[in-house]
Amino acid sequence: MRMGxxxxxxxxxxxxxxxxxRIMVMPVTIKVDGETFTDNREPSEVQRFIDRQLGSRSHSAETEPTTAEEVQELFLGRLVLEQDCVFSLTVTATRSPIYDNVTRASFAVLRNYREVREQAGIPGQFMMRVIDTRNxxxxxxxxxxxxxxLIAADMPPAAIRERLNHVASHGYGYLMPRDLYYLRARAKKKNDRSVGLVSAxxxxxxxxxxxxxxxxxxxxxxxKARGFEQGAQQLFDYAAARVRxxxxxxxxxxxxxxxxxxxxQLPGYDRLRAACEECSVALLEAPMSITGMVNVGEGAVALGLAAEEHEAVF
Structure with a gap:
């Protein structure tokens, strides 16, 4: 079975x-100060955003995640022909409409894929599974x-779905922002009251x-920490302890x-890297998406891992 x-x-x-x-990225369109950026994780577009030095004022940006209609078009126009089963993974539904958009699109895709595949001479059914990463x-x-x-190991779709839901329920995502004023301004733009003026x-x-x-x-x-570097050190030391x-x-x-x-160059990162090497844990480094920088500000650090449920102590 071809899975994507x-x-x-x-x-x-x-x-x-x-x-x-071969992971396909569903883009987010971002409009800020008269410029439009397509956030599809292409390094050149991320660098263009950084080079334009928009980070200090992009809290007013408008973001447009992939719509249900666009998801439907992507699947019926391409993915139902290239794959037999596709897992579509999204950020948490509590913070973005993309999960709901993809879920709505899935109903139309599963209702209409047969005709598309038959016209292309492709036998068999198509499966689409939408997973909320909850992070x-x-x-x-x-x-x-x-x-x-799991896809590389050719595991059955039902087993993959069960495992992914388990990992999602044990995923921990952390964020260290540099600028609380920026974070508050963005929260206000989105009617999010989680960051108050007094705190900022x-x-x-x-x-x-x-x-x-x-x-x-x-x-x-x-x-909390006194200064960004101390906070980064606390976060990396915590992650190193969880790795071990x-x-x-x-x-x-x-x-x-x-x-x-x-x-x-951040304090504690070398210890995290050493812990990962010692425990045969992969340490992936990625540029934050343009969407992420728009929502939390440039210079922020985010970290993700999956572990048994625990109370973090910082």
Missing amino acids: LTIDASCDLPQDFLQQH LFAGTAPVVWEAAR MLGSALDIKPILRCFRGETGPVG AGLIVPMVCVSYGGDLAVLS
């Missing part, structure tokens, strides 16, 4: 990983990584940075809203 994967653009993974596993940015990576592994003012005055977590679709602060304690999926993904070379 799609993700939406805000799922942070390295480009070479996406190419290796954001780098936090989606463990589910995608596991899906690629206090954080900027004292250089206190929150450590935010997404777990099972719920987001909120789980720690054992992960459900043997990988950690770290994304950065800017030049990836900055990661190796």
Whole structure:
């Protein structure tokens, strides 16, 4: 059986990983200051966004995720011909409409694919499975990584779906923003009250940075640090400890809203890298999507892993 994967653009993974596993990216259109960017995880487009130095004012950007009609067109025009089963993985439904869009599209795809395949002389049924990763940015990576592994191992679709839902319910996504004023401005734009003005003012005055977590679709602060670098160190030390304690999926993904070379310069990152090497855990580094930078600001760090349920201590 031919099986494939799609993700939406805000799922942070390295480009070479996406190419290796032939993962299709559903784009997000972003309009800011009269310019339009297509967020499809292409490195050149990400670099264009960074080079234009839009990070400080893109909190007012308009984002347009792939619509149900566009998803339907993509599947009926291409994927039902190229694959027999496609797993479509999205960021958490609690923060984006893309899951609902893909789910709505799936009904039309499964209703109409037979005629398309018959006209092309392709026998057999087509399956489409939509999975909510229940996470954001780098936090989606463990589910995608596991899906690629299971497809490569030619596991049955039912077993893959069950496993992916299990990994999604044990995925931990973390975020360290640099600029709380930016984060608040973006939250206000989206009518999100999770970052208040008082918190932003206090954080900027004292250089206190929150450590935010997404777990099972719920987001909120789980720690704080005096300064961005101290926060990064706390986050990387936590991840190194989880690696040594054992992960459900043997990988950690770290994304950065800017030049990836900055990661190796942050305190604690060398210890995380050493822990991954010691425990044979893959450490993936990815540029944060344009969508991610628009929502949380340039210079932010995101980290994702899947582990047994635990309380993080920062």
